[in-house]
Amino acid sequence: MATTSPKGREEAAGVLFAAPVILGWLIFVAGPVLVTLFLSLTDYSVGGVPRLLGLGNYRRFFASADPSFFASVRATALYSALSVPACVAVSFGLALLLDTKVRLRGLFRAALFLPVILPLAASSVVWMWLFQPDFGVVNFVIRTFGLPAPQWLASERTVIPTMVLMNVWLTGNSMVIFLAALEGVPRHLYEALEVDGGNAFHKLVYVTLPMVSPTIFFTVITGFINALQAFVQPAIMTSDAYHAGGPNNASLLYVLFIYREAFRFSKLGGASAAAVLLFAVIAALTYAFFKVSRTLVYYEGGEGS
């Protein structure tokens, strides 16, 4: 080794330093993805021997032989369709409010961001109590106004909207990202509009929205990617993880369906097939994401320490 050239030594060091992630990629990414693909074609169960089924698992899902599969697709579609727009709208609104020379700005920002850092399992428990139908404070307020009090997590119709409300409370992440984007909008654009007599609404529509539209796009895509993998809320808020997803499968989010197939029913083959379908959808979203991100510089090297 002592005789190798500096070039050779740098080659060796390069591979050596990158070794953890190369091994990690093989052990925790590539290998498992291949195994999942294989298992999805089998009837494998814990401790059993995998027997090839071909596309049997997939066929079972789409032939609606398993109604809970469609229930989970429906629940996840509703959950993402409500949650993503609501969260993007609220976090963008909050960022607009904070993107001014407002007094105590840091304090407001901290208050609106704080929910994000809590363990989701813990905040789910808090929301169960707030939205408890009989003694929860939310229904107390609603009854005070003489309105009919919903059953929230206990009703098929309101269980998903209740979780979406909670997600709105957790939008601090996107808010901070939007704030950074808003701060990057060149001031002179606003000044130019002021000279032409534009008001606050004009500024929003003709300057702010076009300038931050890439960030809105990112937030929407990543919002969907995250919403499709939402697990903790139904797993905590609607009974224990094995039996969660109620009432009547109304909150059986897709990944909860995978979890249940795998660990409650021990159908590792079926669960793998469901995971492959999830993979396909998320891969498509990710592709769109990178396709657009290549045209943008949205995070400008280093950071503003």
Add this chain to the structure above:
Amino acid sequence: MSEAARRRGRARWYVYPPLVLLAAIFLFPFYWMVKSSLVDLSSIFQPTPSLVPSHPSLANYATALTMFPFGRFFLNSLLVATLTVLGTLLTASMCAFSFSRLRWRWRNPVFSVVLTGMMLPFFVVMIPQFIMWRFLGLTDGFTPLIAPAWFGGGVFNIFLLRQFFLGIPRELDEAARLDGASHARVFFQIVLPLSKPALIVVGLLTFLASWNDYLAPLIFITSEDKYTLMLGLNMFLGGYTAQWNYLMAATCAIVLPSILIFLVAQKYLMEGIVMTGLKG
């Protein structure tokens, strides 16, 4: 984020009412959690809840924290999170160093391939990982929770650190190399000390992610003495349904470390969120 100069004009008065209202709404769950943890069960089931507890007491905490081995779960969570942070800081920065400052033949293709792991949903690899750890006899232990961190610690973190390393002048490495320093020495004595802010951000985000994680412990841990705090909370939830005073006391205790971290390191956390933007 020192942006004061760039911000748009002075805030109009009408910005304040919605901001104050929204901040109050966002903070209310915290208040209600603390308030409910200080009252007895009979006050919980009053038809008209009072905004302020009439006889606040810490009795619920004494009960809740002894009803389950809180100290044990706390130590388990702390051990898992600490080892996860250490592994991530060491291996993610090593890999980032290789991908940013060392020249080797397959570097860029390898980096592109590794990046494919970035958006991979855990659920896609969950079952094979479970089978693997079971085969190795390592389920119901902390290894499955910690090990991935020691193999690069997440592509996001490598990406973030690499970006930071690229901003450090290369001349520093080259000068040190001419003086006979090894690549390892350049890494440990030049690059790492100059990257403290980025390492702090990665460390904090990794700690919180590990501390708050519910899914991985749920899958890999089965015996109660290895439960993390989140599994403990889940067990508590199953055993004390509707005893909201105890549940809120337990929840308060569990979220306290996260809130303390937030208060101390708010600035770093928000910078980290902006940097890793997509992480959600």
